[in-house]
Amino acid sequence: MRDRGIRKLPGCSWVWVKNRVHTFVVGDKNNHQSNDIYKFLDEIRRKMKLAGCYPDTEFVLQDLDGEEQEDSLCNHSEKLAVAFGILNLKGESSIRVFKNLRICGDCHNTIKFISNFVGVQIIVRDSLRFHHFTHGTCSCGDFW
Secondary structure (H helix, E strand, O other): OHHHOOOOOOOEEEEEEOOEEEEEEOOOOOOOOHHHHHHHHHHHHHHHHHOOOOOOHHHOOOOOOHHHHHHHHHOOHHHHHHHHHHHOOOOOOEEEEEEOOOOOHHHHHHHHHHHHHHHOEEEEEOOOOEEEEEOOEEOOOOOO
């Protein structure tokens, strides 16, 4: 693909918080709350493993080893946007995230878990459909 000049768009997600749109890209650490965002995602990953849910490394496209694959999945823009939204809820009952690409299966499963763990509705609009995550389920019926 590179030889022919074809490039994939980078994953990008937007979340509306405090009357402002916040943008996240894959591996983003430019947000003033980056440390808290990554700590939250590490805690979610730990709780998921305790519940028997493990990261789906099938969605890692780079040639990485075990732990590096899991870390790579935590860097997806939609996870960063959801974590930022949760850290800044301030009485809101839902989080709305928009994404320029399709959501991967690991992010889909993680956001289902987060919606149940935190108890908020998370709406993600990817390039194909709206996903309404509530109480650990998604409106798409796990078909994306």
